[in-house]
Amino acid sequence: MTQSEPIERALDYPMPPIDAIEPPPEWAELRQQCPVAHVRLPSGDQATLLTRYGDVRQLIADPRFGRTAEEEGGARIGAEGASTIFDRRDEPSPIPQSGAGHQRWRRMLTKWFTAKRMAALRPRIEAMASQLVDEMVAHGAPADLKAGLGYPLPVWVICDLLGVPDSDRDRFAYWSDTFLSLSRYQQAEIDAAQAELTAYMAGHVEAKRLAPGEDLLSDLITGADAAGAKLGTEALVATGKGLLIAGHETTTNMIGKMMAMLLSDRSAWEQLVADPALIRTAVEEILRYDANPGFGLTRYLTEDVELPSGVLPAGTTAVCSMAAANRDDGVFADAESLDLTRSPNVHITFGAGPKSCVGQSLARTELQVVLEVLVRRLPGLALAVPSARLRPVEGLLVGGLQEVPVVW
Amino acid sequence: MKIIVDQDKCVASGQCVTAADTVFDQRDEDGIVVLLTDNPSPELAADVHQAAAVCPALAIVVED
Ligand code: HEM
Ligand code: SF4
Numbered sequence: 001m002t003q004s005e006p007i008e009r010a011l012d013y014p015m016p017p018i019d020a021i022e023p024p025p026e027w028a029e030l031r032q033q034c035p036v037a038h039v040r041l042p043s044g045d046q047a048t049l050l051t052r053y054g055d056v057r058q059l060i061a062d063p064r065f066g067r068t069a070e071e072e073g074g075a076r077i078g079a080e081g082a083s084t085i086f087d088r089r090d091e092p093s094p095i096p097q098s099g100a101g102h103q104r105w106r107r108m109l110t111k112w113f114t115a116k117r118m119a120a121l122r123p124r125i126e127a128m129a130s131q132l133v134d135e136m137v138a139h140g141a142p143a144d145l146k147a148g149l150g151y152p153l154p155v156w157v158i159c160d161l162l163g164v165p166d167s168d169r170d171r172f173a174y175w176s177d178t179f180l181s182l183s184r185y186q187q188a189e190i191d192a193a194q195a196e197l198t199a200y201m202a203g204h205v206e207a208k209r210l211a212p213g214e215d216l217l218s219d220l221i222t223g224a225d226a227a228g229a230k231l232g233t234e235a236l237v238a239t240g241k242g243l244l245i246a247g248h249e250t251t252t253n254m255i256g257k258m259m260a261m262l263l264s265d266r267s268a269w270e271q272l273v274a275d276p277a278l279i280r281t282a283v284e285e286i287l288r289y290d291a292n293p294g295f296g297l298t299r300y301l302t303e304d305v306e307l308p309s310g311v312l313p314a315g316t317t318a319v320c321s322m323a324a325a326n327r328d329d330g331v332f333a334d335a336e337s338l339d340l341t342r343s344p345n346v347h348i349t350f351g352a353g354p355k356s357c358v359g360q361s362l363a364r365t366e367l368q369v370v371l372e373v374l375v376r377r378l379p380g381l382a383l384a385v386p387s388a389r390l391r392p393v394e395g396l397l398v399g400g401l402q403e404v405p406v407v408w
Numbered sequence: 409m410k411i412i413v414d415q416d417k418c419v420a421s422g423q424c425v426t427a428a429d430t431v432f433d434q435r436d437e438d439g440i441v442v443l444l445t446d447n448p449s450p451e452l453a454a455d456v457h458q459a460a461a462v463c464p465a466l467a468i469v470v471e472d
Contacts, residue, residue, distance in 0.1 A: 061466075110420035110439035115429070118422065226438075344461035354419065356464045361422045 013039035013049055013319060014295055017392035020260040020401055023291040027051055027324035035309040039319065045075035047298070047317040051324035053331045053348070054308040060320050061353025065299040066098050074300035075317035077397075094234040095242065102354070104225040109239070109358055112161065112216045118365045121157075125366060128156050129373040137377075141407040142384040150255035150404070154248050154366060161362075162240055163208060163215030171200070176248040197244075201237040216243075247359045253294075253393070253400025254363065255370055258286045260404055261338065264387030271340055272371065273379045282340040283367045288347035289338050292392050293323035294399035297351060322348045378408040409453055410471040413441045417467040424463055428455035432468075441467065 015024035030037050031051045039049040050056050059065070096102040111117070129149065136148035155173045159165075164172060178185045178193035185193075205217060212218035217240055224230050231239065262269045262282075272278055301316045312318060326347045329335040350357035357363070374381060383390075384405035393400045411431070413424075420439030424432035431452060433442045448456060453472075460468040 107420070107438040107440070111435075111437055113420065113422065114434040114439040115422035115425035116434065344458050346461055348464075350421075350464060352464050352466075354417075354465070356419050356421070358419075360464070 010038040010040040010046060011049070013041055013047065017292050017399065019291075019392070020257065020387050020390045021264055021291055023323065023327065027321065027327060031324060031328060036307075036312070041075055041077050041319075043076040045317070047075045047319045048312060049319045049321060050307070050309075051321050051328075052309055053325040053328035056320045056322055056325035057348055057352050058307055059299055059305065059312075059318055060297050060322070060348070060351050060355070062299070062305065063098065063354050064303065065301055065305075065318075067298055067300070067355075074298070077295065077298070094232065094238050098355075104227055104229070105231075105235075105239075106354075106358060108220055108223060108225050108231070109216065109243075112219070113359060113361045115361065118361050121362075122365060122369065124160065125153075125157060125369045126373060129153055129369050130377070133373055133377050137408075142405050145259050145404040145406045146252065146256035146401065147403070149370065150252045150259075153255065153370070154251035155244070157362065157366060158244050158247050161216050162204070162243065163213045163217055164204065168200075171196075172244060173248070175200075176244050179245055179249075197241055198237060201240045202233065204240070205233055205236045243359070246357075247362070249398045249400075251363050251366055253292075253398055254287070254290070254367060256401045256404045257290055257292055257399075258283070258367060258370070259374075259381075259406070260383070260387060260390050260401055261286055261289060263381065263383045263406070264390075266382060268338060268340060269381065273375050276372065276375050278340050279368050279371045279375070281343050281345065282371065283364060284345040284347065285338060285340055285342045286367070287349040288326045288332070288342070288345055290323050290326070290349065290399070292399035292401065293321070293349070295319070295397045296321040296323070322351070381406055381408045383407075409447060409450065409456065411443060411446050411448070411456060412469045412471075413443050414465075414467040414469075415440050415442075417465045419465045419467075421464050424459035424468060427459035427462065428452060431456055432459060 011026065015026050018024055030049065035050065035052045035055060037049045039047050041047055050059060095105055132149045132152055136143045152173065155176060156169055159169050159172055175193045175197040178190045205221065208218045209221055212222050217236065220231055220236055220239065262272065272282055297320045299318045299320060301312055301314050301318060303314045305312050326332070326349065327335045331346065350360040384407045390404065391402045393402050418441045420434060422434060422439065424441060425434055431444055431448045433444050434440065435442055456470055460470050
């Protein structure tokens, strides 16, 4: 499985998930024996899989390289016909994807995600989470924690951020679902949802232009980037859509996986109930420990790059498994065990460097608030089925569990 | 202890502020890091090292 071995021996990627807790055994094998591995993607295209922390962190943070889809010649992820949002080479993005332009775009957004903003937003997120937990409790146990809390909360938060009225939250949730749960929808449904969301966003941007509010989109409309340039309508629409796509399914799935990790061995949950001050470090450890991360990040190499494990030649499509890297025992002591007190926790679940997650402070806040509310309201929470029966989602890009049935 | 931050590398994650809010702050206009003091008192050393470790952009360097 080294660079020089024949292509027929390539491993299929992504590896099939095992369950809510156990990572695929290949992660550890590859990290130890084959840190630069040939893999075959669902499209049939070849790529190079990286699993060690040092390699993954260096490459995803390298400003020279972009996500594959922008580059002609990069490997495609999806199987024939199943295009994914990352495979759309036909539509050039109105948002700069790298370099100084990308940084200026990001920096128009980032004031909405500062530590101070998060502190100010926290009570609203708490109120949303409490409302959702109330509704779940009113329906009675057992309940699917993912459907009742994990799914709506992030989309409510993003709607709030974008100034989208509460009455449109459900449509947003549906549109978002069609983009990432590719296997569950027909191509025609996905295309229709794309078109509807684009039309909605365009209308929303026009409405905000006429009557700006206290939200991120209004701020982008009235403001300008550090070079004094304003975002055009297309870029505004793409930014609104991008925040929904980047911030919904990822956070939804992480909430479900988080609760499965904490409840599968209830001692972790009991530790949090006994000491809620651990919630911050617990969330970081859960982000690190994710065994169902989805695809990872791709980088298309436009020139040779020297990594700790060797040189990758120009033309390579590298697939970076942050989740495998997060269990590298050269970096994390006792990497295979869940330690809710681990600190500092240098996991790279949100990426690293100039393209790393814009919404990471928000995602952290949402995950922390979910735990605060559940520890307080439902300390007796338990899985309603053995954790081995929690089924991983079939989607290709974002990993998660289909349902997280609980009692309390 | 001496701290150096690289504002060009910073991605505005706010992780440093969470770790040591008397040492790091973020600009109102874009969330980029600002150093409140480049030579904080020694009892803050652990928090400052924590901030440097968890910075997703490796934009904080601490010299003891
Ligand atoms: C647990 C939840 C989340 C996870 C695991 C996650 C993960 C990631 C990762 C790994 C990247 C880096 C992509 C790369 O380097 O190519 C990314 C980018 C991004 N994320 Fe998140 N994310 C989460 C939640 C959010 C939220 C809540 C938002 C905002 C509402 C958000 C907005 C973004 C944006 C806009 C980017 C693109 C950044 C850029 O291109 O510079 N994410 N996310
Ligand atoms: S932790 Fe790093 S990237 Fe985040 S705000 Fe501080 S300096 Fe910037």
